[in-house]
Amino acid sequence: MIAAVAHADDTPATDGSGARLLTDPATLLERLGLDAALLPAARRAAERFPMRVPAGFVARMRPGDPADPLLRQVLPLADELATAGGFGADPVGDAAARVAPGLLHKYAGRALLLVTGACAIHCRYCFRREYPYADTGASPAGWEAAFTHLHADRSIRELILSGGDPLTLSNRRLRELVQAADAVPQLERLRIHTRQPVVDPGRIDAGLLAALRSRLPVVLVLHVNHAREIDAALVQACARLRAAGVTLLNQSVLLAGVNDAATTLAALSEALFAAGVLPYYLHLLDRVGGATHFEVSEQQALSIMGALRAMLPGYLVPRLVREEAGRPAKTPLC
Numbered sequence: 644m645i646a647a648v649a650h651a652d653d654t655p656a657t658d659g660s661g662a663r664l665l666t667d668p669a670t671l672l673e674r675l676g677l678d679a680a681l682l683p684a685a686r687r688a689a690e691r692f693p694m695r696v697p698a699g700f701v702a703r704m705r706p707g708d709p710a711d712p713l714l715r716q717v718l719p720l721a722d723e724l725a726t727a728g729g730f731g732a733d734p735v736g737d738a739a740a741r742v743a744p745g746l747l748h749k750y751a752g753r754a755l756l757l758v759t760g761a762c763a764i765h766c767r768y769c770f771r772r773e774y775p776y777a778d779t780g781a782s783p784a785g786w787e788a789a790f791t792h793l794h795a796d797r798s799i800r801e802l803i804l805s806g807g808d809p810l811t812l813s814n815r816r817l818r819e820l821v822q823a824a825d826a827v828p829q830l831e832r833l834r835i836h837t838r839q840p841v842v843d844p845g846r847i848d849a850g851l852l853a854a855l856r857s858r859l860p861v862v863l864v865l866h867v868n869h870a871r872e873i874d875a876a877l878v879q880a881c882a883r884l885r886a887a888g889v890t891l892l893n894q895s896v897l898l899a900g901v902n903d904a905a906t907t908l909a910a911l912s913e914a915l916f917a918a919g920v921l922p923y924y925l926h927l928l929d930r931v932g933g934a935t936h937f938e939v940s941e942q943q944a945l946s947i948m949g950a951l952r953a954m955l956p957g958y959l960v961p962r963l964v965r966e967e968a969g970r971p972a973k974t975p976l977c
């Protein structure tokens with residue numbers, strides 16, 4: 644589980660007044676002036692998957708609004724304790740795709756390396772909330788075997804660093820990974836899946852850009868679900884990445900009560916484009932235990948996409964996909 648792994652870089656002060664990282668639901672509710680009646684259930688849900696919310700993300704929430712789309716992504720709720728058929732611990736078949744410690748090879752030409760279990764923020768709908776991180780070898784000790792596999796399998800031309808969040812690693816660790824990737828002769832692209840710039844735009848500094856310098860073109864896929872997650876600091880971080888030659892894409896998850904309306908998704912696409920980021924995927928929720936209340940039905944999703952296509956140029960419409968175990972690619976729905 645993500646939370647079992649310590650934050651790799653720094654340890655921000657938690658809770659208390661002026662804390663940069665909120666881990667106690669009481670502090671979050673108090674900061675937003677919300678009803679303490681939500682607290683007992685929040686505490687219980689947080690026992691299963693701890694709450695973790697950087698203060699900068701809280702600052703973008705609307706005080707006094709329990710339905711705020713940013714708050715909904717991070718506040719533990721009683722709904723998480725519900726169980727439902729088809730919702731399990733490994734909904735996307737990651738365990739079967741493992742070819743080396745932390746290395747998943749599911750799709751032709753690209754492999755995904757789980758480089759850490761840590762994230763700066765804990766998203767309640769995350770499909771990794773129940774993933775057995777202890778067994779993945781998602782740590783520097785496992786990287787060597789993963790790179791041995793990459794050297795041996797010449798069919799893999801793109802390496803994806805994922806997790807957890809790769810940008811929670813120190814620049815020194817990232818540099819090691821980039822250099823190891825540079826040394827795999829047949830690799831043609833390096834991709835990074837991260838939500839870190841959204842919650843900690845200051846992470847994108849000169850030191851990080853130096854660590855990411857590679858012989859390979861670098862593609863960074865952000866994870867933003869709502870236009871209000873994009874503030875001036877994130878726009879600046881994106882500008883720095885682009886100036887360094889990094890290609891910026893975004894993936895979102897379609898989430899009930901967060902972004903399940905065409906107008907909301909249109910505003911997100913417009914805000915992404917303004918920041919120099921193109922929408923890539925809109926994922927249907929992976930059916931992980933504890934996330935049933937975020938599910939949007941396929942029929943509803945298709946109807947939202949129809950409305951979205953009528954509002955935006957084609958290049959600002961993300962591809963609606965579902966991840967299904969055993970398929971050769973993510974399954975497009977329209």
Ligand SMILES: *Cc1c(COP(=O)(O)O)cnc(C)c1O
Pocket residue numbers: 740747748749750753754755803972973
């Ligand atoms: C999503 C995913 C990828 C990347 O798929 P793209 O369609 O190339 O974005 C690669 N490997 C694994 C295991 C994945 O889950």
Ligand code: SF4
Pocket residue numbers: 645761762763764765766769770771806807808838866
């Ligand atoms: S940042 Fe990504 S990997 Fe981490 S909890 Fe959120 S959705 Fe999951």
